[in-house]
C-alpha cells in the first residue's frame with residue numbers, strides 16, 4: 001500500500017519547437033524536443049485552506065489566496081498558471097485525498113525569457129505533484145488534459161506542444177490538443193541553441209498570423225499545408241539521422257515562417273551567421289519575434305557556428321535536447 005506523503009518535489013523539462021510552429025495551431029503536425037534545463041516545483045498539502053506560492057524566478061513571493069477563491073479576482077502574471085492548475089485539479093477531484101491547502105514553491109534552471117515554456121512546465125509539475133500526493137495516479141494523458149485545459153483557460157489559444165514536451169520528454173511528433181503524441185526513438189540531436197535576447201509574445205504573434213489568415217486565407221492555408229508536409233519529411237530525416245536533409249528542411253521551414261511574417265531582424269542575422277559558418281540548417285524556434293534560434297551542426301562545425309551566433313549578438317544556451325519528461329525528484 002502506497003504511503004500518503006504531504007510533500008513532493010517534481011521536475012519537468014523545457015522545450016524547443018523543431019518544426020511546425022504556427023501551422024500546428026491549425027491542425028498540422030509539429031516536432032518538439034524536450035531540453036535539459038528543468039523547472040522544479042515542491043508541492044505540499046497543508047491543513048489551512050490557503051493556496052501559497054513562491055516563484056522567485058517570476059517575482060512571486062509569498063502569494064496567498066483562500067482555496068475557495070482560486071481563479072477569482074486579480075492574479076499576478078507569474079502566479080496564473082499554477083493557481084489555475086491547482087483550481088483545475090481541485091475541480092476535477094481525481095484523488096483519494098481532498099485538498100485543504102496547497103503550498104507551491106518553484107525554481108527554474110532556465111530564464112522565463114528564453115521561451116522554453118516555463119509556464120507549461122510549472123503547470124505540469126504542479127499537476128503531477130498533486131496527482132502523486134493525493135494518490136490520483138493520473139497517467140500522462142490525464143495530466144496532459146488537465147495541464148492543457150489550464151493553458152487554454154489562461155491563454156485561450158495554443159496547441160499544447162509545450163505541455164506534451166514537459167510531460168513525455170524526448171522528441172515528439174505532435175498534433176494539437178494531444179490528438180497525436182508520438183515519441184520518436186532517437187538518442188540525440190546535434191543542435192545549438194542561440195537566444196536572441198528578445199522576449200517573444202506568443203499570443204500576439206498567433207493573433208497577427210490569424211489576422212493575416214483572415215485577409216489572405218488561401219495563401220496562409222497554403223503555407224500551413226507546406227509546413228505540415230515539411231514536418232512529415234523532417235520526421236523521417238530525424239529518425240534516419242539524415243542531418244543534411246533535416247538541415248535543408250529547417251531552412252525551408254524558416255523561409256515559410258518568414259513568409260508568415262514572424263521572423264525578426266535579430267533572428268535573421270543569427271540565422272544567416274550560423275548558415276555561413278556551415279550549419280546544416282537553422283531556423284527560429286517557437287512563435288517568432290524573438291526567443292531562440294536552433295542550428296543543426298556537424299561535430300567539426302560546432303565551434304565555428306557557436307562563434308558566428310555569438311558574433312551576431314546571440315547568447316548560446318548550453319542545454320541537451322531529447323531529455324526525460326516530468327519526474328518525481330523526492
Ligand code: PMV
Nearest residue numbers: 021022158159160202286287
Ligand atoms: O512561443 P512558443 O515557444 O511557446 O511557441 C509557440 C508555437 C506556436 O505554434 C505559435 C503556438 C502553439 O501553441 O503551438
